[in-house]
Amino acid sequence: MTMGKPLMALRQVEIPLPQAFANAVSPELFERLRLEPIPPLFLRKPQGQNNPRWLGFCSFAEHTEFGEIVMDARLVEAAEWQPRSDWIQFVYLHEVAHRLMPGACHNGAFGAMVLLLYFRAGVANEIEMWQRSTLYDFQDEGENLPRVLAWAWKTAQELALTDLRAERCADVIAERYERWCAWLAAEPERSRARQADAQARAKQIADLREGRYWWAAGAFALGAMMATVLQFV
Numbered sequence: 480m481t482m483g484k485p486l487m488a489l490r491q492v493e494i495p496l497p498q499a500f501a502n503a504v505s506p507e508l509f510e511r512l513r514l515e516p517i518p519p520l521f522l523r524k525p526q527g528q529n530n531p532r533w534l535g536f537c538s539f540a541e542h543t544e545f546g547e548i549v550m551d552a553r554l555v556e557a558a559e560w561q562p563r564s565d566w567i568q569f570v571y572l573h574e575v576a577h578r579l580m581p582g583a584c585h586n587g588a589f590g591a592m593v594l595l596l597y598f599r600a601g602v603a604n605e606i607e608m609w610q611r612s613t614l615y616d617f618q619d620e621g622e623n624l625p626r627v628l629a630w631a632w633k634t635a636q637e638l639a640l641t642d643l644r645a646e647r648c649a650d651v652i653a654e655r656y657e658r659w660c661a662w663l664a665a666e667p668e669r670s671r672a673r674q675a676d677a678q679a680r681a682k683q684i685a686d687l688r689e690g691r692y693w694w695a696a697g698a699f700a701l702g703a704m705m706a707t708v709l710q711f712v
């Protein structure tokens with residue numbers, strides 16, 4: 480069999496830790512994140528017409544050699560721009576969130592996870608890292624987006640302040656997200672129940688009003704009768 484072109488293979492080789500990466504993703508950062516380090520694999524994406532549009536990506540762990548996440552090598556090199564620690568953390572933590580939430584893609588659970596990591600990361604290059612969170616992180620949510628943003632913000636802020644390891648936070652977020660989705664799915668049913676309740680109350684009030692008129696009419700008639708009777712006493 481021939482492929483028309485030479486067959487190629489990729490091989491990982493050990494390299495010295497790029498200084499810009501070491502500055503941005505330090506042991507202190509992992510302490511703040513309460514996270515076991517996840518190794519990065521630096522790939523040089525091809526330039527040109529079919530330039531792939533990624534800064535990093537995360538394959539399922541079973542398809543990797545060391546559970547690594549992938550980053551564009553140019554993020555840590557001085558080329559068209561000087562390496563920026565907030566950009567390196569932004570890409571690294573985004574891919575780390577994918578590693579911690581496999582299969583979540585860019586839903587609310589993923590968005591909450593990445594926000595939590597950014598909250599814990601704090602400030603890089605004078606930028607609060609939560610500002611690096613974008614709607615891209617929540618793109619699978621569609622019309623639920625406004626509500627999921629509020630949910631993710633609250634969840635991430637609460638968990639970021641706990642002593643829980645980031646890996647455990649991922650489990651908690653996944654559990655809470657599932658419950659939140661079930662609550663959201665049951666909303667039409669709750670709305671119908673609220674409507675039926677409101678209608679029942681309105682009917683009760685109308686019935687009471689009607690009853691009041693009858694009682695008033697009855698009392699008037701009784702009074703008139705009594706007055707007539709008393710005239711002849």
Ligand SMILES: [Zn+2]
Pocket residue numbers: 573577584585
């Ligand atoms: Zn992503």
